[in-house]
Amino acid sequence: MNSASAQRRHIDTILNFGDQSLAIKRYSPTHELIGRSWQRCLNEYGLDPSQPRPARIVTQQTLREHQDSVDEFLNVARAGVEQLYTQVASLGYVLLLSDYRGITVQFLGDKRHDERLHKAGLYLGADWSEQYAGTCAVGTCIQEQKALTCHRVDHFDSSHISLTCTAAPIKDPSGQLLAVLDISALDSSRTPESQNFALHLTQLYARLIEDAYFLRRYRKKVVFKCDYSRELVQVNGQLLFALDENGDVLAANSAARAMLSEVVIPGASLLSVSLPQLLECEWRDILSIAIESNDGVRAFRVSGTARTLFGTLIEPAVSVPRQSFIDNAQEESVELLDQLSADDPAMRRNLSLAKRLRNRDVSLLILGETGTGKEVLSQAIHMSSVRAGMPFVAVNCASIPESLIESELFGYLPGTFTGGRAKGAKGLIQQADGGTLFLDEIGDMPLHLQTRLLRVLAENQVQPLGGGQPIPVNVRVIAATHCDIHKLIETGCFRADLYYRLNGATLKLPALRERADKQYVIQTLLKRITLVDSGRMVRLRADAMSALLAYSWPGNIRQLSNALAFAEATCDGAEITVYNLPEECFIHSGKVTGLAALSASAVNPLIVDRVSNAGDDKKQMLMDILRHTHWNISATAKQLGVSRPTIYRRMQKYKIVAPNDR
Numbered sequence: 001m002n003s004a005s006a007q008r009r010h011i012d013t014i015l016n017f018g019d020q021s022l023a024i025k026r027y028s029p030t031h032e033l034i035g036r037s038w039q040r041c042l043n044e045y046g047l048d049p050s051q052p053r054p055a056r057i058v059t060q061q062t063l064r065e066h067q068d069s070v071d072e073f074l075n076v077a078r079a080g081v082e083q084l085y086t087q088v089a090s091l092g093y094v095l096l097l098s099d100y101r102g103i104t105v106q107f108l109g110d111k112r113h114d115e116r117l118h119k120a121g122l123y124l125g126a127d128w129s130e131q132y133a134g135t136c137a138v139g140t141c142i143q144e145q146k147a148l149t150c151h152r153v154d155h156f157d158s159s160h161i162s163l164t165c166t167a168a169p170i171k172d173p174s175g176q177l178l179a180v181l182d183i184s185a186l187d188s189s190r191t192p193e194s195q196n197f198a199l200h201l202t203q204l205y206a207r208l209i210e211d212a213y214f215l216r217r218y219r220k221k222v223v224f225k226c227d228y229s230r231e232l233v234q235v236n237g238q239l240l241f242a243l244d245e246n247g248d249v250l251a252a253n254s255a256a257r258a259m260l261s262e263v264v265i266p267g268a269s270l271l272s273v274s275l276p277q278l279l280e281c282e283w284r285d286i287l288s289i290a291i292e293s294n295d296g297v298r299a300f301r302v303s304g305t306a307r308t309l310f311g312t313l314i315e316p317a318v319s320v321p322r323q324s325f326i327d328n329a330q331e332e333s334v335e336l337l338d339q340l341s342a343d344d345p346a347m348r349r350n351l352s353l354a355k356r357l358r359n360r361d362v363s364l365l366i367l368g369e370t371g372t373g374k375e376v377l378s379q380a381i382h383m384s385s386v387r388a389g390m391p392f393v394a395v396n397c398a399s400i401p402e403s404l405i406e407s408e409l410f411g412y413l414p415g416t417f418t419g420g421r422a423k424g425a426k427g428l429i430q431q432a433d434g435g436t437l438f439l440d441e442i443g444d445m446p447l448h449l450q451t452r453l454l455r456v457l458a459e460n461q462v463q464p465l466g467g468g469q470p471i472p473v474n475v476r477v478i479a480a481t482h483c484d485i486h487k488l489i490e491t492g493c494f495r496a497d498l499y500y501r502l503n504g505a506t507l508k509l510p511a512l513r514e515r516a517d518k519q520y521v522i523q524t525l526l527k528r529i530t531l532v533d534s535g536r537m538v539r540l541r542a543d544a545m546s547a548l549l550a551y552s553w554p555g556n557i558r559q560l561s562n563a564l565a566f567a568e569a570t571c572d573g574a575e576i577t578v579y580n581l582p583e584e585c586f587i588h589s590g591k592v593t594g595l596a597a598l599s600a601s602a603v604n605p606l607i608v609d610r611v612s613n614a615g616d617d618k619k620q621m622l623m624d625i626l627r628h629t630h631w632n633i634s635a636t637a638k639q640l641g642v643s644r645p646t647i648y649r650r651m652q653k654y655k656i657v658a659p660n661d662r
């Protein structure tokens with residue numbers, strides 16, 4: 001049957017259905033939902049089956065409003081959405097996440113089918129409300145608040161009868177519908193039964209996302225997680241209850257609500273119970289789970305039933321009160337170190353070591369790729385130590401010419417050099433007296449100076465050039481390098497004895513791409529750039545965040561900082577989109593990179609167009625940033641992280657002429 005005659009037949013079926021509404025009774029449970037939906041389409045919304053409707057994609061402005069209203073949720077949902085998509089993409093599915101009004105606020109799909117997907121409404125911004133699109137997985141899921149598959153001719157609108165769509169609801173902690181997770185295929189020759197797998201998978205991910213959002217919203221409260229199986233509760237506890245300090249239930253996830261609805265007196269509010277009442281126990285029995293049981297799990301009887309629930313406690317994510325003997329000033333200053341990371345295993349180790357050693361006079365060696373924040377960490381260690389009121393002197397051994405490094409570091413006496421200052425000069429080591437000396441790029445220090453530095457460290461005194469008495473100094477040395485220091489030692493470029501002297505402890509900073517708390521780093525930097533540097537509030541849209549998370553950041557935090565400053569400068573409104581990011585964030589070696597391509601193009605299908613027009617965009621971006629900086633070449637160069645001559649070269653290449661030069 002060709003598609004036109006299939007469509008005609010479908011229209012006839014629906015028209016006949018309108019005449020014989022009793023036919024619903026013949027439908028299986030899924031079809032019962034479909035039947036009810038067809039009735040709503042005909043009787044409530046007045047949709048005409050003989051008039052197929054084109055897909056409706058809302059405007060960018062409207063889309064943003066919808067995305068804004070679920071912004072916190074989108075950030076939590078991202079990982080689950082991307083994981084589900086990677087599982088089903090090879091089976092020909094695209095993924096849509098819609099808000100509770102049916103507007104697609106996130107979309108992942110294969111760019112190669114872009115035109116067909118757009119036409120079918122499988123697209124960012126598409127309106128899948130039942131009132132507009134008729135019976136469909138998303139719209140009907142919203143109306144029925146149940147997971148379902150809408151397979152081919154289950155759809156009301158005849159233009160959708162080649163689609164197979166499966167959707168599951170996601171509720172907020174108050175039990176209200178928040179979003180709908182949907183996977184859809186353009187053509188599916190498979191039977192409706194074969195969609196069972198899709199249905200289970202979509203429901204599973206909807207639950208995971210719902211629970212992640214629940215835990216995020218109630219991260220400052222005690223959450224009781226329980227399950228009917230003791231073995232599974234820690235890894236997959238299905239019921240979640242957020243509790244106040246008396247054990248009263250503040251919120252419950254869908255599975256917990258389902259349980260509550262069975263035991264709470266009909267008509268009473270589901271949250272009118274306290275957990276101890278519900279579980280026939282004392283509040284302290286719940287609070288002491290971790291102490292009283294070996295596996296952190298305890299059995300409870302559900303009130304008025306023979307059922308047993310196994311529960312564990314998730315403690316609130318607030319910082320543990322520190323020992324009272326640490327004075328307030330010191331406590332505040334440790335926060336500087338805490339702020340450097342949210343939850344990354346390597347950073348956790350580094351920061352705990354840094355905290356323990358901050359007031360010891362052991363030298364520290366910080367290793368890490370360029371831009372990973374070695375100097376920032378050194379400053380934070382200094383500021384959180386008892387030396388905080390004293391100088392922090394940073395010396396970049398790679399940037400001082402070799403001929404000057406000795407006098408810069410050790411200082412010189414009057415008359416030592418022709419051309420030197422008449423009174424002589426204090427060296428940087430002496431300037432750091434009482435404080436911290438940060439020796440960046442220590443691997444670039446010439447060998448003969450390594451010997452002199454070693455002497456300073458061993459004897460705590462510095463001998464200025466030109467002779468005289470050695471001057472006692474009290475400095476804490478933190479050295480850093482991006483080089484493989486062991487290789488330098490092997491090749492005789494670095495003294496092993498200096499290495500041992502510097503290496504009281506080694507802190508190895510992870511590359512940004514390896515960090516588990518990348519999202520935190522991005523948000524913190526953005527906050528600093530927008531509030532402190534530019535003074536305006538700008539936020540990242542989900543597509544931009546996805547692209548930033550997927551990029552490999554060879555220049556680490558420095559590059560990220562430049563990229564965010566660039567994005568902030570080029571975005572017009574209060575929102576950074578993927579279009580505002582420097583192109584290197586999604587192009588690597590002239591190609592769109594694997595995951596970056598997936599997330600960037602999938603989240604925003606137009607991105608590939610942008611990649612192909614990279615030259616035009618580069619020019620446009622340069623123009624935007626020049627205008628934004630009022631044609632200040634230095635500021636533009638800083639925003640882009642390139643030199644001034646590069647900006648002039650690019651202006652020449654793109655034939656951009658500053659207004660004053662016209």
Ligand SMILES: Nc1ncnc2c1ncn2[C@@H]1O[C@H](COP(=O)(O)OP(=O)(O)OP(=O)(O)O)[C@@H](O)[C@H]1O
Pocket residue numbers: 339340368369370371372373374375376377440480481482524525557558559561
């Ligand atoms: N945790 C952080 N928060 C905010 N900005 C940071 C952080 N870490 C690094 N940066 C920024 O990233 C840039 C590079 O940081 P830093 O100079 O400390 O890195 P580095 O590892 O010492 O680099 P290099 O090896 O090139 O000397 C700086 O602009 C710094 O402000």
